[in-house]
Amino acid sequence: MPDIDLGHTLGPLHHPGLSKERIAAYLQAAQFTGSFFYDLTFARSVGYRGIIVPGPLLAALVEQFLRRELPGWEMERVSTTLRVPTVTGDPLLFHGAVTERHETPRGSRIVCDVVIGHRDADNALTATATLRRAR
DSSP states (O other), X not given: OOOOOTTOEXXXXXXXXXXXXXXXXXXXXXXOOOGGGTOHHHHHHTXXXXXXXXXXXXXXXXXXXXXXXXXXXXXXXXXXXXXXXXXXXXXXXEEEEEEEEEEETTEEEEEEEEEEEETTEEEEEEEEEEEEEEO
């Protein structure tokens, strides 16, 4: 398994965006509510340009991206900041970098910054994740 150094880049990964059907399946599985997540008329009536992608679903996509980019590393934690709404069909661009690296007696630990951008914002979501790899 190759070593990961400070400054190692992640991505870019282009994602076609999420459909309202995928969001509906997520909402049902998560027992999540909120009309702007499934009702276009309601979402527009409160000022959104379309059906909103739930933040936890975007966070799950960040985790998938990190697992793809950093095989063999285990997620310890991830925190996200939603900067602007992501709407169904928005093409997504994932990218990031390793911003910290620490060696401990129990193994290596890295911190990564990840950004999801789309047509309305370069930084629609920002995330910081800590991952570890045991010796």
